[in-house]
Amino acid sequence: MSLLITNTKLFYANQLQTKDILIKDGKFAEIADHIDANGAEVIDAKNNLVSPGLVDVHVHFREPGQTHKETIKTGSMASAHGGFTTVGAMPNVTPVPDTVEKFQAQLKLNEKESLINTLQYAPVTKDEISTELSPIEDLDKLGAMGFSNDGHGIDNAQSMYTAMEKIASLHSHLAAHVEDQSLFNKGVVNKGKVATRLGLPAINQAAETSQLARDLLLAKDTGVHYHVCHISTADSVQLVRIAKDAGINVTCEASPHHLLLSDQDIVDDDANFKMNPPLRSEEDRLALVAGLQDGTIDMIATDHAPHAKEEKSQGFLKSAFGITGIETSFPLMYTNFVEKGLLSLEQLLNLMSMKPAQVFGLKNAGNIELNKPADFTIIDLNQEYEIAEQDFISKGVNSPFIGDLVKGKVINTYVSGQKVY
Template identity: 75%
Template sequence: MRTLIQNAKLYYDNKISKQDLLIEDGKFSQVKDSIEPNADSVINAEGKLVAPGLVDVHVHFREPGQTHKETIQTGTLASAHGGFTTVGAMPNVTPVPDDVEKFSKQVELNNSESLINTLQYAPVTLDEISTELSPIEDLAKLGAFAFSNDGHGIDIAQTMFTAMERIAAINSHLCAHVEDQSLFNHGVINRSKISTRLGLPAINQAAETSQLARDILLAKDTGVHYHVCHISTADSVQLVRLAKDAGINVTAEASPHHLILSDKNIQADDANFKMNPPLRTENDRLALVEGLKDGTIDMVATDHAPHAKDEKNKGFLKSAFGITGIETSFPLMYSNFVETGIISLEYLLDLMATKPADVFNLRNAGKIEIGRPADFTIIDLDSTYEIKEQDFLSKGVNSPFIGDEVNGLIEKTFVAGKCVYEKK
């Protein structure tokens, strides 16, 4: 099977230029200024961006146990709709895949239901909340590409230190949701003038930064690759910056919502603005943007967290944390950061495809490269459209961005040369 993409604005070899792309038997075969149209299928991509499939190392697909929120099938279809071909699925499903049998079943389920490449996280500790470590080495052998207790901080320093030692020994990755529960203190919104005005229990920023500071020093001692999930404060950006300057093996991600919104956008008791970590101050947001620009923040990750409508319509106090994000991530980042001149399109693609693949050693993701599986997406950068609830393919429509106008419409997404999403 031969598919030819003609006249593309192709992101290849770290630059964008007008070229043709040939796919043969599910792999990238040729990149040239012009390729003869001797193919089973020819797509004229005149004026369109052809980019490597995007990579999101932080998603929640909810299956098994929470399929009223999302399933692997709907989550991966939503991912393809967003231009993503490789994702890392967090282990906070029911049951948590914290032993060989449960993890094996989770991988089998992913493989049978996914439309894209779904990589599975394993939990650091049993049930994600125990102080007893999961069978880290056994789970790595079964395909765990990284370890995380996402949704929960690891409060006991000795537990984290031992986990880091064992994960470092197998050259894997520890991805931390940094949250000191005693400082989080049942809060629902960032501690600021906004929380006071709305009369809502507040989350101290030190719940994030104090645990991050501890973990950076533990990572220094153990040599583990320590990755910080959804970084959200100015102090956290500075801590990561200092750690990198000191040569500690630390990387960080930021989510589109923390880069675009701050707590000043919260005008009422609307739980579509409730996420964990919470939206911080405008100064924090600006620090995140600077960290993105200077490389302190290595990648963009969505923290795609779909919920049912009745779980998000009860206000801040009673609604679930989290927003859906994988379908809106690229257009939001493109519209808010590339079109405004803050970063280049090439840099955005590096943040959303190449860098996450490189950081997590994903050899078949993040680049258009001859011989690799043909995972790519075709994007109409000039198409302006409104983000609408009815266009979501995820089960979750819990987004604060509904009604926003954006550019960057995903037209088609391919995995191993097969079209898994096409705009209708």
Template identity: 55%
Template sequence: MTTLIKNAQIWQQDRLQTNDILIEDGRIKAIGHQLHEQFGPAEHVICADGHFVSPGLVDVHVHLRDPGQTAKETLATGTLAAAHGGFTTIGAMPNVDPVPDTPAKVAKMVARNQQEGHVHVAQYASITEQRTSETLVDFEGIKQAGAFAVSNDGSGVQTAGTMLQAMQGAAKVGLPLAAHVEDDSLYHHGVMNAGPVADRLGLPGINNVSEAAQVARDVMLAEASGVHYHVCHVSTAESLRVIRDAKRAGINVTCEVSPHHLLLSDEDITMDNPMLKMNPPLRSPKDRAAMVAGLLDGTIDMVATDHAPHTDAEKAGSMKTASFGITGIETAFAVMYTTFVKSHLLTLGRLIELMSTRPAQLFGLTDAGQLAVGAPADLAIIDLDHEYEIQAAQMLSKGHNSPFIGRHVYGDVLMTLVDGQKAYGKDQQA
């Protein structure tokens, strides 16, 4: 099966250039002009109409809620939402029921991901049994079963000794360890960032040190163990300072930032609004500015959504009782492109590095994040010029808990191909 994408704008040599892309048997066979003269007519033609064709986006931090929480999301709806957002490879977090904490459970989830996912799904295993215990998983076994990394996302590993042993075990078998950094003894059951906004609204706060203290502990343990230590959803200036210093010291630490921590702060919370409740919370304007600075200076390695769908009932009422988390995989490229590329803070090429190339490279996803001859035909066709409004009715995720609904953006995904096959087209929207 051959497919020709005609009149595509692709990022080459630091600028957009017009090319055609020939796909054969799920991989990119050629990139150039007048390809039909060299290879003959293709069986299927897609006209990109001068729109941007990107390597498929890569998100290493997604909650699919399946198995066990399928009222929120399913493997099918979550991966279709990913394709709608231009993502062709995602990392599925392990806070599901049952937790993938044994080789058998991991192998079962890996098989389902391959059979039922609309995009490629790389599977996390947990760091410890049941994700919150102090008993470590079988690192060799879960890697052989197909896990690409380990994480207890949703919970910080509370004991330093457990974390060191986990890092040693992950390092021995070459698995990245992605940490949700939160010290429970400093958390105090807050629901938003501690500070004047929380005080004014009468809501309990989460202070910065509950995150930064674990980052500081963990980078020392990472240095001792040699593990690839990855900080999930960094949100505080103090955490970023520790990460920057650790990188300068040669410690193998990487980090991600979520779009909402780049675009929003706690000052955007003007009332008790559960749609703005997430963990880590929206921090102060100073913290948000530090995240932007870290993105621009390269301290932050990648953008990841922390896509966390919930039912409408779970996000209703007060921040005191509503669930933590927002969706993001369908809006991430658009809000990032509109905010950072349209304003010339980032080039389009750099944004693609942050949302595709670098996460794939750093997590060993060797077939992802490429638009090159021989690579899998995992691609997104994106209209960069048309302004549109983010609407809940257009979302394909089960969760509509997004603070970006109603925002006007650029960067509309028109089609997503996975292994050369259409995983999403605009005709599939609700």
């Protein structure tokens, strides 16, 4: 079966072009100014944006063990709703896939349940909290996208150093959740005026920056590709900027919530604003925006972290960290960055598709190329709508953006030429 997409505003070869696209056997077969149907099913894109399927290198699908929050199926459906065709799933599920057998079972589950390309991180250490390393070489052979203890910092420097050496030797990737637990000190909100006003235990920024500084020096010594998850402070951005200038093999991501919100937006004890790392100061937020614009920050990643309603309805002290984000990421960034002139549409699409695929070596993702899998999404950039709880496909509706008016509505998403949304 062939599929012809006509009247597109196509993001192709890193620029917007008016093209027709022919898809055969699940792959991009032809891209030209005009293509005759010749029996192909024709879809009129109506001059809407046709983008490579978006790529998110940081999601939590919660299965196995936490399926009351999300499942691989609902997470992948939500991803397709958000325009994403490839995601990297973090290993903080139950049980953590820290053996060959458990990792194989996770891969089989992903393949069976996911509508999109769900790639899998392996944990750096046993159970994500041990100083004992996972069988890194074996998990790499099975196809681990990279290695991460996301949700936990690696406090033991020797464990981190040895892991970096192994991961570097495999030419794989280490995605770090930087958090010194002793400085985090059971906080729930950023240290500052808001924490004082609400009487909540505070998280010191040094919990992030001190471990990041250590890791950058370890990465320099080992040569590992070191990727910083959900960067959140001005000092962290500057540390990465300096490290890049020094030739250290470092990349980083920022999440939409850290780019769009600061702790000033926390009015009361609403745990929809509780995430880890926490919302920082407005000065930190502006530093993230500047880092995104100048290329210090390499990509946007959602840190999609769905929770059940009861887990987010108990205020800052008792509620879980994290927000759902994969369904709102593109429209929020398009509305607040492209529409306001902070980024071009081409820059945003690069940050959300091409660049993450390039950084993590995902050869079949993030780009529209002939003879590659036809993963793409069609987006109406002009349609304005309100982010509403009832429209979420994810089991998690824990978002501080509900009620926001946005533009950039995903119309259809395709994986290997098959419609998944």
